[in-house]
Amino acid sequence: MVTTLQDNSAQVVRGPATTAPPPPLRRKGPASRRNDTWVAWLLVTPAVLGFGVFFAYPMLRGVYLSFTDFHILSPPVWTGLENIRELLNDNRFWHSLGVTAYFVVLTVVLGIGVSLLTAVVLHRLGVGTTVRGLMILPFLISGVVTALVWTWMLDPQLGIVNQLITWVTGEPVMFFSSDAWAVPTLAALNVWKSMGYNAVLIFAGLQTIPATIYEAGRIDGASEFQMFRSLTLPLLRPILVMVVILNVINATQIFDIVQVSTKGGPADASLVLQMYIYDKAFGQFDFGYAATMSLALFLMLVAVTFTQMRMARAGESDTD
């Protein structure tokens, strides 16, 4: 930064003596530099347009719709805070929020635990790209396919998993159709799907930790577990924070595997927020209220992410 300023001031000094006030800095570059702005604008135009058309406008319209009564076939009617009042009194909304939170906690705790363990083991074993490629495979499968395949495998009558369970315990487990199992099952599915991806991210983080630190640890006589706790974890924090935040956001937005398997049942046991919003909007065509719930979810996600960033000091690393 300092060097740049010096460069610019040098140019000002070298400028024609007739120019009394120094022109604005950005005008100062050579002719070719000035054209860069246009090229830059041209290059970002598709992205900006895409952002405007597919993100900014829909979002602003969503915010507007959340204050209206909108049943899609007739124009929206402004109702002010009516939807928010309904939201505060809507037991199913709060219930679905609870279900979502339960799902998020299960997914994140289980997911990070398993991926961290996998990544560390892989790192210590020093496996090659092939194994890492295989690890990421479930992530490449679409959520719909994941849910379909697992629904069949876990079916109480026909599923292979339940055939095995029945041999051992004599009774099948109703993974998707008992209220106690529904959310843990969905969380496990989600972990299975995203575990490889997270592990690869954490693996990349592990590679940034200099080997010398471990050497020093070993010389000091630290055990493998002590090194993991006191060296790996703190040094991995920036990556872990990012993975946790991504996982929290992804888990909060879970929809596909629920829609394909339990559809929110039994008895609303797995009614995650996105499922409820979808049902309100596309099942009951109550788009105004669905927009209000989406807005609430958005604000909550912003708050959660912000808090996480602050609390985990994500920008700093202990390697320095």
Add this chain to the structure above:
Amino acid sequence: MRIAFAALAAATALVVAGCGSSDAGSGGNTVNWWTWDDKQAVAYGECEKAFEAANPGTDVKITRYNVDDYFTKLTAGFVAGTAPDAFQNSVQFLQAYASQHQLMPLDDLIAKSSVDMKKFSVGVDTWKFTDGKQYALPLDWAASALYYNADMLTKAGVPEADVQRLTWNPDDGGTFDKVVARLTIDKFGKHGDEPGFDKSQIATYGIGAMAGRSFIGETTWAPFVNTLGWRLGDKDQWPTKFNYTDPRFTKTMKWVLSLTDRGFSPKLGTFTTGNQSTISDIDLIGSGKVAMTMGGSWSASGFGKIPGVKVGIAPTVLGPDGKRSVLSNSNGNNIWAGTKNPDLAWKWVSYMGGEECQTRAGATGTFFPSIPAAMDNTVTSMKSQGVDLTVFNQYVKDGVLHPSSAYANGSAVQSAEQPLFEAYFAGQRSDDVFPEMERVSQEILAKN
């Protein structure tokens, strides 16, 4: 640079615009007609040929979408202007569409072409909206019956004649309860009415799922509780609440729950995931997992054609007063208010609702025509294929059918009531769920 920018903007605009315009609503001599039933799409294909032959130059396009996507697709079509000229509709959506002026009232057209609405035996009043106008011609009718595996009956020593005349009451379940107990067999071969019967290890359930499924109970508990005189709504059409706290209803629900508790009927989730069958009722009867099941008339030909299994059809139970009471449901044939071709659309719709087309399409047995003469033909035609539909025709002749009522905000009611029913039948909630169910129905039915 400016040109490139403009070109980019134009391209983006094109892409965005492209999202909205697909196969636009038909004009000229084309009529688009939609259904969610694959079998009816084929059946009405017969009418299509005859109609096009009788009206040279016209083109009828029948399109079928899966029922899970059908109404979303339809609504999107209303908004985008790409909805079909005419379409099959369920009464659950009558209020949503009619109140938002998407359906064309047919009264003037009916009067102009002097269609005699009396020719329909069921379903006409179902399609009258709160404004008193007729919005559809009934497209079909359906009711439920008991389907049983005849060999299993013989093995259990239950005469078929008994099953044709099952009695029921909410206190001890009548002969229905006894037959179901007899038909249930555990893994060790003990019947449900024998000592030592193990209700936790069932090989064959006496009766298929009676819990959950729907908040109307069309193919489960409704034909039972209806014999007590109980009706879903406080009014026949456009009710303000559902009578879920009526003692006749709560007593019946207790009995239904006792069927699963005693192991005679599968618990919620045994053969379903997300309230959808993982194994269809037809396969359950075919594989011997279930000996008898309640089912819709639309499944009659499916049950009748299971290879190697003889399936009999019995009417629903006789109530304490010795009478049956069966819910009937009629889908309607609507015309979209935004059609560019109302005359041709009406010509097609009224042709479909005529005796000629109903006889022709109904002969496939995939649906029941609302016109009695056409229905008789369906029964005869299906008999030659080995499926006996006498039971259903007898309902009409005995006058035991009562139409399911039209009510407001159908999908919202379903979405709110279904989980409460599931909670009750899964044993998470007890009787305290009924007042909540009634209150919820009251709130949602009153909206708008």
